[in-house]
Amino acid sequence: MKQPDVAPTRVLLSWSSGKDSAWALHRLRQDPGIEVVGLFTTLNQAFERVAMHGVRKQLLTEQAECVGLPLHCIDLPWPCSNEEYGRVMSDFIAGVVASGVRHMAFGDLFLEDVRAYRERQLAGTGISPLFPLWGSDTAQLAREMMAAGLRARISCLDPRKLPATLGGHEFDDALLAALPAGVDPCGEKGEFHTLALDGPMFLRPLAIRVGESVLRDDFLFTDLLPAAPDGGVVCPPA
Structure with missing residues (x-):
């Protein structure tokens, strides 16, 4: 007797706009028992940029279109207290549960405190967390991403590191060779953050141009901009 088909597990993916989120999407899509039904991102409401990554909301929404998934933006006030953050996230999670989704995935690699x-x-809450990249060797993971065609650009870095x-x-071999000793190859300890541009999880590349870099709150943010109206292409490697 034929066994009844089992519906895939519906998952909402935490989306920072960076390479680790993109690779988590790739891993999840390789599992036939999982269906990624959307992305969610926290944004600084005052500046309309992704928290810490500094990526513009316009690029974030274009990026979601490039990977073919709906995007849920969670606007956070600035400044944002821990209490306000908790309230906003609790409301969002309650909405996710009401929609019938029971799993959220995160691209964390090895930071125990973040996972906890x-x-x-x-x-x-009724939501179970998934960590598809957890425990990865980050040097090996960085090479795996590059070999598969994942492309990204640094949007924020810690100039102290x-x-x-x-x-x-560009997130490439030259970058890895230039990283000082002790810096994680994937920037997992906050050394740098990226904007993913292309890869096996993209339906089409995200076209951008690189703007100016500014120092703010002890971090260097590089303004990554939508491609020029005359049809600019994805930035070539540095």
């Missing part, structure tokens, strides 16, 4: 925070945040000249740099 997410698990605490979701405890008792990386040379400011790497702002806007």
Whole structure:
């Protein structure tokens, strides 16, 4: 007797706009038992940019179209207290549960405190967290991403850990060779953040141009901009 088909697990993916989120999407899509039904991102409401990554909302929405998924933007006030953040996220999670989704995925790699925070945040909500990249060897993971065609640019870096000249740099072999000793190859300890542009999880590349870099709140943010109206293409490697 033929067994009844089992519906895939519907998953909402935390989307920072960076390479790790993009690779988490790729991993999840390789599992036939999982259906990624959307992305969610927290934004600084005052500046309309992705928290920490500094990516413009316009690029974020274009990027979601490029990977073929609906995007849920969570606007956070600036400044934002822990209490306000908790309230906003609780309301969002309640809406996710009401929609019938029971799993959220995150692209975390090895930071135990970050994972524990997410698990605490979701405890008792009806949502179970998934960590498809957890425990990855980040040096190996970076090479795996590049070999598969994932392309990204640095949107934010910590100048106390990386040379400011790497702002806007392509995530490539040259970048890995330029990283100072002790810097994680995937930037998992906050050394740098990226905007993903292309890869096996994209339906089409995200076309951008690299703008100016500015120092703000001890971090260097490189303004990544939509491609020029005359039809600019994805930036070539640095």
